Amino acid sequence: MSEARTRPVLDVRRIYAEDAALALPRGQEVLGRWPDAEVVPVASHWNIPEVHGDERNVQRWVRIKTEALVLGVKKSLLTRPNGRSADFIAPSTANGCAMACAYCYVPRRKGYSNPVTVFANIEQIAKHVARNIAKQGPKTEPNQCDTDSWVYDIGENSDCSVDAMLSDNVRDLCDLFRMSPTAKASFATKYVNRDLLDWDPMGRTRIRFSLMPHETAKVTDIRTSPIAERIAAVNDFVDAGYEVHLNFSPVILTPTWESDWAGLLDQVDDVLSAAAKAQLAAEVIFLTHNEQLHEVNLGWHPRAEDLLWRPDLQEQKFSQNGAVNVRYRSGMKGQLVERFRELVAEHLPSCRIRYAF
Template sequence: MALAIGSPPLPATLLDIGRIYLEPAAALHPRGAEVLARFPHAERIEVPSHWNIPGLHGEEGDAERWLATKRGTLVLGIKKGLGMRPNGRSADFIAPSTSNGCAMACAYCYVARRKGHGNPITLFVNTDAVATAIARHAARQGPKPGPNQVDPRDWVYDIGENGDLSVDAALYGGVRDLVEAFRAMPNAKGSFATKYVNRALLGYEPQGRTRIRFSLMPEAPSRVLDVRASPVAERIAAIDDFVRAGYEVHVNFSPVVVYEGWTADWSALLERLDASLSPAARAQIAAEVIFLTHGAALHETNLRWHPRAEDLLWQPALQEEKLSESGAVNLRYRHGKKGRMLAVFRDLVARHLPCCRIRYAF
């Protein structure tokens, strides 16, 4: 079956770039020049640093301004830090991010907990340097000594920790640079999660060296929480095409949000997924299960622009404060309750999607 590799333009409701903030060096890089040529009529504003742009990051303005900023603003920068961070959960290592921020505005987003919902996409144009750093790091690791929960054979590098690379790929060729780089690494593969279906990625020829993880949740909460993301049905329908195109395709059941009727909704989603997967997809499918992490500050932010989301996310009777690895105070489901809910979720997957192993859950 021939694959359709063309991708329609991003809908203007998602991205319609009219203003570009850029570090001067970014304009001199070929990938930066590519972006600027794509948006020749966009206003250009030089800034000394992509990280600190007054009035752009944080909680300034109202909801309409946040979403308009995400839709119409882009930031171009140079990635300075090229170190790898050990992980051991979703990946063996977290690679330097080639983007920060997102065109979407999911109500539970951890980036929003740090930089505000108005944080637009920042593209780091020196993806060649990032790819070179990953290749050198992987070469130093040598062969993986044995299987672990991340992968049985390869070192896995998460290349999309702070953005959605499917959307980034519609803006420039930096994502293709990374996919192509992993083809040449005999002991490593890339990995990123996405909530956006960009069918142009089907033409990248990953040759099994890139893992794409489609994030899924039941449709009812997704319609409230996955703001501006591709519909869940579209993400499910894309799985087989991405498998045929040479990607390793996993799923993220994330975040798992607990509400009245949540187990019935997840049962229906898992059954739908089980019925839709081809034999090739079933042979490689694996899942990450991530229960909701929330926070009081994000709760207050959401009340300003999307209070319906908090009907699902804010459940004080079920949640407790917990200090994150970064030192932030977050809200997670209470320890004893969460253990029981995890056991329930594992049982749902075993019953309704038995072909899917759970790589890790928390």
């Protein structure tokens, strides 16, 4: 695993590009960021045998994520209702991730490794989102997503902090929400990109820093910013005009999970400023895993599966799209969620839990 710890997050050497993406200004801008990269024409960003769907790529998991980039056009523009972390899920401006968290669900959908695909038709995506915001009108009833603004998750299938290193797509959407008094953008991240501190979001972008105990993160959160760095960044992002929430996710059961989380929550309580605590909220998500991803992980990072694959504690769960996942057993999970709420109340009392499951 030494390569995963020492290689840069991005060292783009090959750009797989659809012709339609290259014809757009954003596509050309991305090429300009990586002028020495080899450009490989492809018919579809969804079907690139060298990076998707080939089980042999599990041996090159980190290298592909570091060196490969895909340029495509987002063909289906759909804003979907959500109701948990956000009111709506906006169309993605990217798909895939340069990081390699062992529990990530995206490889189950698109194939092995799944480096970042940047969608070049950002103007079309932004216009779609703007129309959807206008269609909603003002938010008249508060809910768990927000009291007075419609919340749009703009990073369902990627990490926007890393995406912002590849193109201006994320900034373009954040600028759109900056001028939208009835709505705000939201995304979860495991990477601290301090370039975002200069964006002046005026409270219209919510960043959710994902946290878990340090020792667990060392095994499962590969190529991400260290947990201590994420915690330390919260105050700076609040001061820069962001709303900053926390994402306690995934909660992974280890023999020391309660004491580990108590220590982490104490650290957050010690580090966060009064201003950060005044606006703080969190979501709590216990681990959901997948047998297919378990098999993939055994090929590149089996140590993580010692924590993630626990048949003695887990049961099958059928997702809305028909996939067979595993989660902690239902009778036990309710007790676990309640215990987690108690830990937060005891060790980080300023943190309101928006939802937990």
